[in-house]
Amino acid sequence: MTSPLTTAERNELIQAAISARAGAYAKYSKFQVGAALRTADVQIITGANVENASYGLTICAERVAMHAAVAAGHRRFTALAVATTGGLTPCGACRQVLAEFCDDLPIFLVDADNPAKIAETSLAALLPQRFRLEE
Numbered sequence: 001m002t003s004p005l006t007t008a009e010r011n012e013l014i015q016a017a018i019s020a021r022a023g024a025y026a027k028y029s030k031f032q033v034g035a036a037l038r039t040a041d042v043q044i045i046t047g048a049n050v051e052n053a054s055y056g057l058t059i060c061a062e063r064v065a066m067h068a069a070v071a072a073g074h075r076r077f078t079a080l081a082v083a084t085t086g087g088l089t090p091c092g093a094c095r096q097v098l099a100e101f102c103d104d105l106p107i108f109l110v111d112a113d114n115p116a117k118i119a120e121t122s123l124a125a126l127l128p129q130r131f132r133l134e135e
Contacts, residue, residue, distance in 0.1 A: 003106040003120060005038070005079055013038050014110050014118065017081035020046035020061065021112055027051055034083040034112070035061035037069050040076035045069040062094035066101070079106045080123075087111035087119055089126055098123055099130040 003010060013036050021034025026049060033049040047064025062082060069077070080098065082090060087109040090098070098105060104124040111117040 003079060003108075005106070009038070010079075010108065013044060013079055013081045014083070014108055014115070016044045016046050017083040017108075017110055018112055018115060020048050020065075021083045022048075024048040024061065025050045028053070028055070031085065032112075033061040035065040036081045037062075037065040037077055038079045039069060039074040040078055041074070043074070045072065045074065060091060060094050062090045063097050066094075066097055070101070075101060077102055077105060079108070081108040081110060083110040083112040083115075085111070085113050087117055089121070092127075095123065095127040096131060099127055 016036035017034045020036055021032045024032035026032045028051050035047045037045045039045065045065050045068050047061045047068060049061045050064065051058045089109060102123055104122050107121050107123060109119040109121065
């Protein structure tokens with residue numbers, strides 16, 4: 001999938017993900033993640049991972065951003081940037097949550113330790129056979 005964003009829009013989204021990472025509560029893993037989700041009406045909603053002593057209650061940055069966006073009334077999205085050490089992909093749970101609202105979505109994977117290192121992928125490539133309920 002080719003990104004519909006201009007270079008300036010892409011850079012703004014990536015910088016927002018890097019900045020969001022600073023808000024992570026990663027007391028246990030020490031693995032900070034920042035995410036920035038661009039809405040169809042050109043807003044950027046960010047999120048950071050929030051860990052919990054009961055590990056299963058931890059929530060990823062991508063889901064924090066998506067839940068904040070949905071709570072604010074957004075339902076259509078045009079891109080996501082995720083900033084981690086190493087530029088890793090979203091987990092399976094995050095992929096499925098994203099797929100609830102997006103058939104496909106450009107995703108920028110940013111190595112927060114080397115922000116010039118950016119990989120572009122898509123939700124369809126990361127989750128080719130997503131779970132769907134028939135309506």
